[in-house]
Amino acid sequence: MWIRVDCAVTRHPKVAKFGKALNMNRHEALGCLVDLWCWAVDYCDDGDLSKYSGDELLVALGIGQQAALIQVDVLDALEQAGLVDRDDDGGVRLHDWHDHQGALVAQREANRERQRRYRDKKKANRDDDVRSPSPNPSPNPATYERRVQDKE
DSSP states (O other): OOOOOOGGGGGOOHHHHHHHTOOOOOOHHHHHHHHHHHHHHOOOTOBBBBTOOOHHHHHHHHHHGGGGGGGGGHHHHHTTTTEEEEETSEEEETTTHHHHHHHHHHHHHHHHHHHHHHHHHHHHHHHHHHSSSOSSSSOOOHHHHHHHHHHH
């Protein structure tokens, strides 16, 4: 699996701001963001982080052990850096998620559908193979003659 990462993100001011809020250097902050994006593809592919707390995200990102040292909520740090957006209902979404990862999410959905159709077709073929033969199969004439000759 892959995600799309723009080359400009490595030196983007948002990464620096996020790192500063969590007392991380640029490389650690970038690693956390890439990890967050990879995690999001599997657990919230629409980019909606609303159902996760800051502590849950820290654990998901593998920095839960450092949580005691982090004085800022990770969701607040992401928001202050402009990496997530809060909507009017209080929901939290990864900033421009659909623009950056929308093609990946659409491709994954298309792959799921293709696999589902393949499995359904394979199952239908298997079911056809398992069906019992017809109750009155027409005998093979050569086999029938051999059986008759053997009995005589």
